[in-house]
Amino acid sequence: MECVRLDGVGKTYDNGFVAVRDADLSVEEGEFLVLVGPSGCGKSTLLRMVAGLESITEGTLHIGGRLVNTVAPKDRDIAMVFQNYALYPHLTVFDNMAFGLKLRKHAKEDIRERVTEAAQILGLEDILASRPKELSGGQRQRVAVGRAIVRQPKVFLFDEPLSNLDAKLRVQMRAEIRALHQRLDATMLYVTHDQVEAMTMGDRIAVMRAGVIEQLDTPLNLYDFPVNRFVAGFIGSPAMNFFEGSLVGSSFREGEGGAVVSLTEAQVSNLAAGSGSVVLGVRPEDVYEVGAGAAAPAGAVRSVTVAPTLIEQMGSEVMLHASTPTGPMVARVARRPVLEPGESVDLAFDRAKLHFFDGVTGVRIPTGG
Ligand SMILES: Nc1ncnc2c1ncn2[C@@H]1O[C@H](COP(=O)(O)OP(=O)(O)OP(=O)(O)O)[C@@H](O)[C@H]1O
Ligand SMILES: [Mg+2]
Numbered sequence: 001m002e003c004v005r006l007d008g009v010g011k012t013y014d015n016g017f018v019a020v021r022d023a024d025l026s027v028e029e030g031e032f033l034v035l036v037g038p039s040g041c042g043k044s045t046l047l048r049m050v051a052g053l054e055s056i057t058e059g060t061l062h063i064g065g066r067l068v069n070t071v072a073p074k075d076r077d078i079a080m081v082f083q084n085y086a087l088y089p090h091l092t093v094f095d096n097m098a099f100g101l102k103l104r105k106h107a108k109e110d111i112r113e114r115v116t117e118a119a120q121i122l123g124l125e126d127i128l129a130s131r132p133k134e135l136s137g138g139q140r141q142r143v144a145v146g147r148a149i150v151r152q153p154k155v156f157l158f159d160e161p162l163s164n165l166d167a168k169l170r171v172q173m174r175a176e177i178r179a180l181h182q183r184l185d186a187t188m189l190y191v192t193h194d195q196v197e198a199m200t201m202g203d204r205i206a207v208m209r210a211g212v213i214e215q216l217d218t219p220l221n222l223y224d225f226p227v228n229r230f231v232a233g234f235i236g237s238p239a240m241n242f243f244e245g246s247l248v249g250s251s252f253r254e255g256e257g258g259a260v261v262s263l264t265e266a267q268v269s270n271l272a273a274g275s276g277s278v279v280l281g282v283r284p285e286d287v288y289e290v291g292a293g294a295a296a297p298a299g300a301v302r303s304v305t306v307a308p309t310l311i312e313q314m315g316s317e318v319m320l321h322a323s324t325p326t327g328p329m330v331a332r333v334a335r336r337p338v339l340e341p342g343e344s345v346d347l348a349f350d351r352a353k354l355h356f357f358d359g360v361t362g363v364r365i366p367t368g369g
Helices: 043-051 093-103 108-122 137-149 167-184 195-201 219-224 229-234 265-272
Strands: 002-012 018-028 032-036 058-063 078-081 155-159 187-192 204-209 212-217 241-248 251-253 260-262 277-282 287-289 300-306 310-313 317-324 327-334 345-350 355-358
Touching: 002 043, 002 187, 018 043, 018 058, 018 187, 018 212, 032 043, 032 195, 043 058, 043 078, 043 155, 043 187, 078 137, 093 108, 093 137, 108 137, 108 167, 137 167, 167 187, 167 195, 187 195, 195 219, 204 219, 204 229, 212 219, 212 229, 229 241, 229 277, 229 355, 241 265, 241 327, 260 300, 265 355, 300 317
Parallel strands: 032 187, 032 204, 078 155, 155 187, 287 327
Antiparallel strands: 002 018, 002 058, 204 212, 241 251, 241 277, 251 260, 277 355, 287 345, 300 345, 310 317, 317 327
């Protein structure tokens, strides 16, 4: 069942700026849906509209089947966790978690029960009497989550809850929030600008750019079938390599000194129907070094010769950074003896893993696998 549903939702701020445009989105009951996109693309605006902290200019918002466009935040059955946690510094951990329940006039016993249970789930039992300034970043973050849990809301809303934590703690809290999602069987809408966080946490991910939801899909579908060049470049690290060129005969050609990739018949016929200029996309892990010994898949064809400008030994693999006529590229190749400076390498692209985008619109050109 749909828990949250947005139809054609838009937001125009008072100064005329359109922060969200025609957003269609539904979060299923029990789903963990992540909204991801670069800074300023409208993620917080969208989340705050769901929370009721920002008015909705256009479209409709349903929560649990009820139209809530003009319903006050406190009556929406949601709980939000903010980036800065927004804890009350003068209150103890217990009272911070209890605050919303007291406000809603829950019975004392009920409050104690709920706070105790949330504290157990989050491992906060021993610090219930502490104040926020005595806590670590991770503990504060847990208190903020605890405050949401005690409300037992229909939907949890998270706005970049991990961005104030150091890298290691972030990875740990990521796993904790996922585990919490399962344990509570909760519905969560989670905002981040970090695509790794999105990929690792989301059942589905909505990728936003400039106020528009560009694609809503499972992590693997986003990775394998990005609808346009923007999504292709945003999801994945290191990012997908792009080569700008065109179809010449039965090959993709980047231009003088650049990549030349002989294509399959299916790829050729699909590209031939397009506008002419083509962007070829290849993920770093789909590039192989020719003759380096490591087995390349059958679909790998010699595609470009480069002189790497930077060679990163990762231990298990090697990142080769180089330039081609239309931009930088990275190849994630098998471990190999160190290159001599200026030495060039031949690289093969896995033809079965190529992506194509229209050179003008950036829209994906399907080529039937
Ligand atoms: N009250 C406001 N009035 C006018 N413009 C606003 C207002 N609040 C936000 N904006 C603009 O709307 C756009 C979207 O802002 P929003 O905070 O939703 O982005 P975001 O995706 O959450 O970014 P970040 O990752 O940096 O948090 C931005 O360009 C911002 O400048
Ligand atoms: Mg934001």
